[in-house]
Amino acid sequence: MHKSRRALSQTAIAAIIILIIIIGFGAYYYASKGQGKTSGTSTTTSQAKGKEFNVAILFDVGGRGDLSFNDMAYMGAEKAAKDLGVNVNFLTPKSTTDMEPLLRQLSKSGKYDLLVLVGFLWTDALNKTAGDFPNQKYALIDSTTGVVRSNEVDILFKEQEAASLVGVLASGMAEQLGGNTIGAVAGMDIPPLWKFHIGYLFGAKYYEMKTGKKINLIWQYTGTFGDTEKGYQTAMQMLQQGAKVLYGVAGLTHLGMFDAVIDWNEKGYGKALAIGEDASQEWYNPHYIILSGAKRVDTAVYTAIKMAVEGSWKGGIKILGLKDNGVGIWDLDGVKYFAQIAYENHKTNLTPTEIVNIVKEMRQKYIPQQAWDIMKQLEDQIKTGKIVFKTPTSEEEYKSIIQEIEKGNLNAALEKGTVS
Numbered sequence: 010m011h012k013s014r015r016a017l018s019q020t021a022i023a024a025i026i027i028l029i030i031i032i033g034f035g036a037y038y039y040a041s042k043g044q045g046k047t048s049g050t051s052t053t054t055s056q057a058k059g060k061e062f063n064v065a066i067l068f069d070v071g072g073r074g075d076l077s078f079n080d081m082a083y084m085g086a087e088k089a090a091k092d093l094g095v096n097v098n099f100l101t102p103k104s105t106t107d108m109e110p111l112l113r114q115l116s117k118s119g120k121y122d123l124l125v126l127v128g129f130l131w132t133d134a135l136n137k138t139a140g141d142f143p144n145q146k147y148a149l150i151d152s153t154t155g156v157v158r159s160n161e162v163d164i165l166f167k168e169q170e171a172a173s174l175v176g177v178l179a180s181g182m183a184e185q186l187g188g189n190t191i192g193a194v195a196g197m198d199i200p201p202l203w204k205f206h207i208g209y210l211f212g213a214k215y216y217e218m219k220t221g222k223k224i225n226l227i228w229q230y231t232g233t234f235g236d237t238e239k240g241y242q243t244a245m246q247m248l249q250q251g252a253k254v255l256y257g258v259a260g261l262t263h264l265g266m267f268d269a270v271i272d273w274n275e276k277g278y279g280k281a282l283a284i285g286e287d288a289s290q291e292w293y294n295p296h297y298i299i300l301s302g303a304k305r306v307d308t309a310v311y312t313a314i315k316m317a318v319e320g321s322w323k324g325g326i327k328i329l330g331l332k333d334n335g336v337g338i339w340d341l342d343g344v345k346y347f348a349q350i351a352y353e354n355h356k357t358n359l360t361p362t363e364i365v366n367i368v369k370e371m372r373q374k375y376i377p378q379q380a381w382d383i384m385k386q387l388e389d390q391i392k393t394g395k396i397v398f399k400t401p402t403s404e405e406e407y408k409s410i411i412q413e414i415e416k417g418n419l420n421a422a423l424e425k426g427t428v429s
Contacts, residue, residue: 068100127150179300193205305337344368345364390426
């Protein structure tokens with residue numbers, strides 16, 4: 010049964026594939042509800058009053074309706090059109106081979122004040138193009154070319170911050186389910202995932218420190234972001250080892266993790282829950298996926314446009330965290346937004362209202378108030394800058410930090426501040 014569901018995932022839910030390199034997604038929520046679908050290089054234009062300022066949002070090849078990066082980029086751009094008075098066009102390349110020619114065509118035209126490129130797939134095309142058009146502004150979202158240019162902004166995220174909050178809540182969920190072990194199905198062993206690992210483990214041990222209740226973490230790299238079968242098998246192994254809650258940070262691979270958790274429950278093997286990442290993924294099955302970490306591509310797009318419009322543009326890397334609404338936990342408004350897209354694209358038979366009601370009920374049942382309180386305390390310390398996470402610069406440093414956190418030395422994960 011799980012094989013047929015995963016087959017559906019690979020087609021209908023390429024929808025929520027989280028881009029392969031997760032480089033380093035809360036105070037306000039973008040309320041844009043507009044829908045639209047692009048294909049090829051067709052455009053949808055949002056006109057706004059005020060001084061003429063033209064922006065093009067270049068989706069990856071998936072286009073709108075992916076329930077992840079592209080739809081979040083649309084959210085941020087529509088809000089910018091409304092708030093900042095800009096004209097926004099949305100374009101989707103037909104394939105990865107069309108990316109560089111399209112980018113060069115748009116750059117050469119001089120039509121747009123800003124070109125916003127959504128996701129890692131644009132990195133190579135931008136690296137080959139940006140230097141040839143020094144007067145064209147570019148914003149690359151969730152990736153970096155590795156080159157500092159005055160006309161290019163690369164916007165990344167502080168994954169540790171969101172993962173630490175997830176770690177706290179996952180620990181509370183595991184305890185509520187009668188266990189003390191949480192797990193994570195991760196993609197490739199690369200620096201961005203090191204940050205997720207550090208944050209998730211930090212959150213678990215922070216919960217342990219605050220409650221005095223032992224929390225164990227199983228972290229497993231699958232080596233892939235596109236293999237649902239590997240995700241399924243890895244998750245099943247973790248569940249058999251006693252994990253009560255599994256966190257997916259593996260793109261398409263962790264859809265297999267979702268299926269494993271669903272089967273684990275529905276086949277009567279035990280009770281377990283899952284947590285998504287980047288976009289709200291509760292809609293996939295709100296009875297078992299009751300929480301999602303947020304990587305706010307919408308915030309990144311809005312930030313890039315605002316920088317260009319208001320004259321605060323500065324080339325280089327900009328990293329968004331909790332205080333910038335760049336990462337966090339999806340609230341019920343976010344759950345409803347993505348549930349609406351899923352429902353309209355026939356990826357779920359549940360209405361958005363039904364999904365929200367189920368998620369709300371499941372969160373109340375399985376996330377104790379104590380866990381929310383501890384999470385809020387940690388969130389406040391991060392937002393106010395009392396604690397700042399360290400970003401490892403080598404695999405050796407990453408492993409050293411993990412070892413120290415496992416021993417209970419949470420301060421090893423911090424660049425600034427202490428916890429006690």
